[in-house]
Amino acid sequence: MRGRQTPPFFIGQAMNITVKLFASFRTGRFAEQRRCCAEGCTAGQVLAELAIAEAAVGVMLVNGKHIASGQALSEGDTLSVFPLLGGG
Amino acid sequence: MAEKIYRVNMTTLTVSAEDVPREWAALGGRGLTSTIVAKEVKPDCHPLGKYNKLVFAPGMLTGTACANSGRLSAGGKSPLTGTIKESNAGGSAAQCLARLGVKAIIIEGLPQKDSFYSLHVDKNGITIAEETELIGKGNYAVIKAVRKRRGDKVGVLSIGPAGEMKMALANISVRDPEGNMRSHGRGGMGALMGSKKIKYISIDDAGAPGVAIADPEKFKEASRVFAKCLLDHPVTGQGLKTYGTNILVNILHEAGGLPTQNFRTGRFDGHDKISGETMHDTIVERGGKPSHGCHAGCIIQCSQVYNNKKGAYLTSGFEYETIWGFGAGCCIDDLDAIAQADHMMDDIGIDTIESAVTVGVAMEAGIIAFGDGKGMLGLLKEIGKGSHLGRLLGAGAAALGKAYGLTRVPVVKGQGIPAYDPRSVKGMGITYATSTMGADHTAGYSTATNILKVGGFVDPLKKEGQVELSRNLQIATALIDSTGLCLFVAFAVLDKPEAFNAIVDMVNAKYGSSITGDDGIALGKSVLKLERAFNTEAGFTKTHDRLPEFFEELCPPHNVVWDFTNKEIDSFWDF
Numbered sequence: 255m256r257g258r259q260t261p262p263f264f265i266g267q268a269m270n271i272t273v274k275l276f277a278s279f280r281t282g283r284f285a286e287q288r289r290c291c292a293e294g295c296t297a298g299q300v301l302a303e304l305a306i307a308e309a310a311v312g313v314m315l316v317n318g319k320h321i322a323s324g325q326a327l328s329e330g331d332t333l334s335v336f337p338l339l340g341g342g
Numbered sequence: 343m344a345e346k347i348y349r350v351n352m353t354t355l356t357v358s359a360e361d362v363p364r365e366w367a368a369l370g371g372r373g374l375t376s377t378i379v380a381k382e383v384k385p386d387c388h389p390l391g392k393y394n395k396l397v398f399a400p401g402m403l404t405g406t407a408c409a410n411s412g413r414l415s416a417g418g419k420s421p422l423t424g425t426i427k428e429s430n431a432g433g434s435a436a437q438c439l440a441r442l443g444v445k446a447i448i449i450e451g452l453p454q455k456d457s458f459y460s461l462h463v464d465k466n467g468i469t470i471a472e473e474t475e476l477i478g479k480g481n482y483a484v485i486k487a488v489r490k491r492r493g494d495k496v497g498v499l500s501i502g503p504a505g506e507m508k509m510a511l512a513n514i515s516v517r518d519p520e521g522n523m524r525s526h527g528r529g530g531m532g533a534l535m536g537s538k539k540i541k542y543i544s545i546d547d548a549g550a551p552g553v554a555i556a557d558p559e560k561f562k563e564a565s566r567v568f569a570k571c572l573l574d575h576p577v578t579g580q581g582l583k584t585y586g587t588n589i590l591v592n593i594l595h596e597a598g599g600l601p602t603q604n605f606r607t608g609r610f611d612g613h614d615k616i617s618g619e620t621m622h623d624t625i626v627e628r629g630g631k632p633s634h635g636c637h638a639g640c641i642i643q644c645s646q647v648y649n650n651k652k653g654a655y656l657t658s659g660f661e662y663e664t665i666w667g668f669g670a671g672c673c674i675d676d677l678d679a680i681a682q683a684d685h686m687m688d689d690i691g692i693d694t695i696e697s698a699v700t701v702g703v704a705m706e707a708g709i710i711a712f713g714d715g716k717g718m719l720g721l722l723k724e725i726g727k728g729s730h731l732g733r734l735l736g737a738g739a740a741a742l743g744k745a746y747g748l749t750r751v752p753v754v755k756g757q758g759i760p761a762y763d764p765r766s767v768k769g770m771g772i773t774y775a776t777s778t779m780g781a782d783h784t785a786g787y788s789t790a791t792n793i794l795k796v797g798g799f800v801d802p803l804k805k806e807g808q809v810e811l812s813r814n815l816q817i818a819t820a821l822i823d824s825t826g827l828c829l830f831v832a833f834a835v836l837d838k839p840e841a842f843n844a845i846v847d848m849v850n851a852k853y854g855s856s857i858t859g860d861d862g863i864a865l866g867k868s869v870l871k872l873e874r875a876f877n878t879e880a881g882f883t884k885t886h887d888r889l890p891e892f893f894e895e896l897c898p899p900h901n902v903v904w905d906f907t908n909k910e911i912d913s914f915w916d917f
Contacts, residue, residue, distance in 0.1 A: 276592050277585055277619060286621075311793050312576075318598045318899055320801065334596040339794055340577035340833040341587030341618075341644070341662050342787055 256324035267293040271328040312338030345445040370402035373430040373824030375417025385879035388419040390537040398451040401826015405440025405553040410828040412637030417503040421530035422510040423780040426876040432636030433516030433524040438497035441550040480689035481515040497545035503692025505532030509736030511696040527693040532551030556854030564847035571841035575834035582644040587662035589618030599767040612675025657685040666761035667698020679715035690726040699739040699758030707746035756779035765897040772812035778873035786816035797836030821866035
């Protein structure tokens with residue numbers, strides 16, 4: 255399930271991030287992937303690239319902290335994306 | 343037929359049926375068990391002595407057609423914590439009792455003779471019989487034998503060897519529709535049942551009058567709305583059914599709140615091997631059941647049947663808390679070993695959370711090493727045998743920690759802290775500190791709002807808003823625990839006001855009452871306050887509403903500490 259995406263061409267600086275998907279979001283996608291994206295890219299843009307509807311997202315974490323989809327990512331960030339979950 | 347309170351006197355071996363006092367008429371579940379315990383049990387009594395009582399009560403909506411309403415409350419003074427205790431469980435018993443018109447069973451006194459007994463509940467009342475054949479037997483054997491004696495559909499409440507030995511981590515097992523087990527897990531209620539010398543209670547609801555409903559049409563309408571809310575919500579409608587509660591391993595790991603190696607860090611390297619995603623795939627691959635309900639009428643279906651490598655039944659009701667505790671907590675990244683432990687614990691009759699925290703403390707003590715799965719199974723065997731080491735472990739995490747002179751002992755009021763690090767999921771820390779039950783995640787599940795973003799969002803790493811969050815959740819939980827509803831309905835209720843309104847409408851339709859949502863909240867508050875008043879009389883003060891001081895250490899990866907002042911914690915009770 256782990257893979258490395260071919261870096262697309264960007265105008266300006268590109269950066270490397272790690273994306274982790276969980277539960278149903280893994281189906282047809284991956285569990286963890288290193289990706290390249292344009293500098294200043296937001297979590298929401300990564301979701302759009304992965305065809306994950308924002309409405310289906312329960313929780314997004316960057317480096318283990320909760321974020322909103324508009325947050326810009328930085329070089330080396332780990333973005334973890336979960337559907338709405340419960341348990342306990 | 344009017345509902346009755348049954349009083350079982352184990353000293354005289356007699357049973358009496360009483361009319362329900364007016365002030366108890368509209369109560370059920372936790373609201374009723376805690377009210378009875380607060381009124382009738384001496385708060386300073388020994389939990390295993392003659393003055394303690396074991397009270398069972400189905401919830402206000404149990405036995406009706408309302409979805410997910412089959413919970414049973416067990417109350418008394420806890421042999422583990424010394425506080426008041428309500429522990430609730432699914433399984434078939436609650437619905438059988440409610441249909442028989444049993445409002446509550448109060449078991450009191452101690453037998454004069456050194457024999458064990460069984461109780462049988464049916465449409466004619468309750469009978470007591472001496473039991474010899476099943477003494478020393480595990481819960482699986484007990485349930486099998488009782489089904490043979492009393493018929494395949496019989497409801498069963500039983501204790502395993504741990505309960506017979508009055509171990510503080512003993513639970514009470516409840517038969518589920520398939521004949522496997524759910525548990526009144528926390529607080530050592532199995533030891534209380536063992537002290538009353540009751541091996542099992544069988545319940546046959548053949549010919550039962552059923553639950554009276556004042557306005558059946560109104561009830562049907564409200565229960566439809568409620569069921570639709572559960573089915574439409576992504577968590578209660580799909581999420582829990584697909585992945586079970588164990589889906590939480592990965593999200594707690596990512597968020598840095600998965601207590602690892604006896605609460606040293608918030609992340610576990612072996613998380614993926616024990617995760618809900620891995621467990622789901624393993625269950626499907628081995629022909630188990632990824633979804634399963636613990637009682638008839640459950641539409642959430644969070645339970646599952648987990649098979650071994652050969653495709654044969656190994657365990658069911660295999661929960662996040664158990665998998666966290668033996669997995670991350672004890673650093674055992676082997677789901678099969680944990681499943682085997684789950685089966686053993688159900689059979690011996692011990693609480694999986696207290697057992698996991700205790701094994702973590704045993705590893706801290708150096709009895710076995712962190713990560714030693716075989717050693718862990720060996721310790722559980724010792725508990726089942728009742729060896730000297732087994733007895734020490736069976737006294738729970740706090741007692742074991744004391745015996746070994748340890749300070750890293752994760753307990754509050756003597757009860758093991760469950761699966762969310764209070765430093766990085768701070769709302770849970772407030773719940774652990776202030777709960778009337780000792781450290782208990784279900785008492786006020788702040789994880790919902792801290793981590794899962796259900797019912798809004800309160801940043802788990804900051805102090806702001808946590809006391810209020812935990813307070814509101816604990817009040818709402820005391821209400822839900824009184825209705826007989828599974829606590830997981832809260833995932834839908836927190837997001838959908840119409841689900842809460844439907845609960846109020848169902849209560850009104852059943853009782854012919856006209857209570858409001860505010861009355862429900864007032865009930866939740868009054869339950870918490872009467873439980874706290876019992877604890878105060880039992881000798882607990884605000885100094886017991888504290889977390890162990892080792893939580894002042896940094897918790898990686900966020901390097902956070904438990905930083906609430908005593909005044910901030912104590913403000914929880916300002917309502």
